[in-house]
Amino acid sequence: MKIYNTLSRSIEEFKPLIDNQVKMYTCGPTVYDRMHVGNLRTFVLSDVLERALKLEGFKVESVQNITDVDDKIIKRAIESKKDLKEIADEFTKYFIDDVNKLNINWNSENQPKVSDYIEKIANYVKVLQDKGFAYEKDGSVYFDISKFEDYGKLSGIKNVSLKTGTRVLSDEYTKDDVQDFALWKHVPEGELGSFESSLGWGRPGWHIECSVMSQDKLGDTIDIHLGGVDLIFPHHENEIAQSEAKTGKQFSRFFVHGAHMLVDGKKMSKSLKNFYTLDDIIAKGIEPLALRYLYFQTHWRQEMNFTWEALSASQNALNRLKRIVSKYDDPKIGCAELEEKFKTAVNNDLNMPQALAVAWETVNSDYPSSAKKRSLLNFDEMLGLGLNSV
Numbered sequence: 198m199k200i201y202n203t204l205s206r207s208i209e210e211f212k213p214l215i216d217n218q219v220k221m222y223t224c225g226p227t228v229y230d231r232m233h234v235g236n237l238r239t240f241v242l243s244d245v246l247e248r249a250l251k252l253e254g255f256k257v258e259s260v261q262n263i264t265d266v267d268d269k270i271i272k273r274a275i276e277s278k279k280d281l282k283e284i285a286d287e288f289t290k291y292f293i294d295d296v297n298k299l300n301i302n303w304n305s306e307n308q309p310k311v312s313d314y315i316e317k318i319a320n321y322v323k324v325l326q327d328k329g330f331a332y333e334k335d336g337s338v339y340f341d342i343s344k345f346e347d348y349g350k351l352s353g354i355k356n357v358s359l360k361t362g363t364r365v366l367s368d369e370y371t372k373d374d375v376q377d378f379a380l381w382k383h384v385p386e387g388e389l390g391s392f393e394s395s396l397g398w399g400r401p402g403w404h405i406e407c408s409v410m411s412q413d414k415l416g417d418t419i420d421i422h423l424g425g426v427d428l429i430f431p432h433h434e435n436e437i438a439q440s441e442a443k444t445g446k447q448f449s450r451f452f453v454h455g456a457h458m459l460v461d462g463k464k465m466s467k468s469l470k471n472f473y474t475l476d477d478i479i480a481k482g483i484e485p486l487a488l489r490y491l492y493f494q495t496h497w498r499q500e501m502n503f504t505w506e507a508l509s510a511s512q513n514a515l516n517r518l519k520r521i522v523s524k525y526d527d528p529k530i531g532c533a534e535l536e537e538k539f540k541t542a543v544n545n546d547l548n549m550p551q552a553l554a555v556a557w558e559t560v561n562s563d564y565p566s567s568a569k570k571r572s573l574l575n576f577d578e579m580l581g582l583g584l585n586s587v
């Protein structure tokens with residue numbers, strides 16, 4: 198199997214570090230709002246990669262975190278006069294619901310929450326301090342990027358030394374603001390989002406949580422780390438710095454980043470009112486799996502343009518495919534040649550547009566319908582379009 202690795206900026210042959218055991222971590226949602234169709238595309242990518250690895254015979258251990266302690270959740274809690282947990286629980290429920298509707302096969306046992314990791318995070322931060330990679334300032338603790346030689350290796354940031362020694366407390370910032378970042382933020386006792394820990398009262402920065410949860414659940418080195426391209430900097434760059442500073446070992450061997458999504462050619466935003474959720478899609482009478490089908494029509498590394506016309510065309514195509522499959526004879530032996538072709542597409546950097554084309558090629562082929570049905574149901578192990586549910 199070949200997949201594009203952001204670390205090397207090239208398509209590489211994938212092999213796990215240990216035998217055929219794949220350890221994979223996907224940055225999960227910050228549960229302060231509904232997920233939009235762009236966020237959901239990344240989670241479908243994670244699901245598809247996991248399915249592809251399993252079909253290749255790998256054993257996959259996959260973890261996705263839930264960020265339930267964060268500046269944005271606190272802001273939302275204050276605005277809506279609710280407590281932090283109430284907001285986080287509400288949007289976690291929505292998220293799980295979306296994931297299920299999109300046939301994303303995640304194991305709910307492997308979704309750690311930040312609120313359950315406060316002390317482990319505090320201990321991790323202390324190790325970084327003891328090793329000289331972090332320092333305290335006004336009760337908060339910062340990572341000293343000048344101490345980590347490889348800083349910038351994922352995002353390609355250069356001249357880091359010019360900007361060290363200044364600090365950023367906010368979790369989100371651009372490449373122009375590359376600075377020492379917060380591992381632990383001091384928050385006075387009693388304030389919303391303040392937790393008691395061995396570092397005193399406060400809460401973890403955003404980046405540290407993924408290093409701690411990933412290494413706690415999957416060990417020092419994982420095979421694949423996945424997220425949207427917007428996470429390359431600063432989030433994943435900072436994760437690498439923290440993790441590798443602590444262990445002295447490589448954090449993740451592969452970084453897989455899903456491309457952005459546009460809506461009608463524009464960036465998605467609440468102010469443009471083009472911020473669509475799965476419920477908006479369902480409200481228009483379209484099935485969630487039609488969205489899954491639509492995702493497959495654009496390669497995961499390409500920017501995708503969402504339009505209602507394209508989604509509606511996907512629904513029609515999916516309906517047609519399901520109708521055709523439902524009329525086929527009972528599945529017998531599949532079409533080996535087409536199954537090989539499908540596998541080649543999937544293993545070639547997860548080329549889902551090509552894989553979908555092979556599914557249609559199968560439909561249009563001269564094989565007996567029992568063979569076509571067998572193959573299409575096999576493809577659906579990967580596609581997850583519910584072709585057997587008609």
Ligand SMILES: [Zn+2]
Nearest residue numbers: 224225407432
């Ligand atoms: Zn993360």
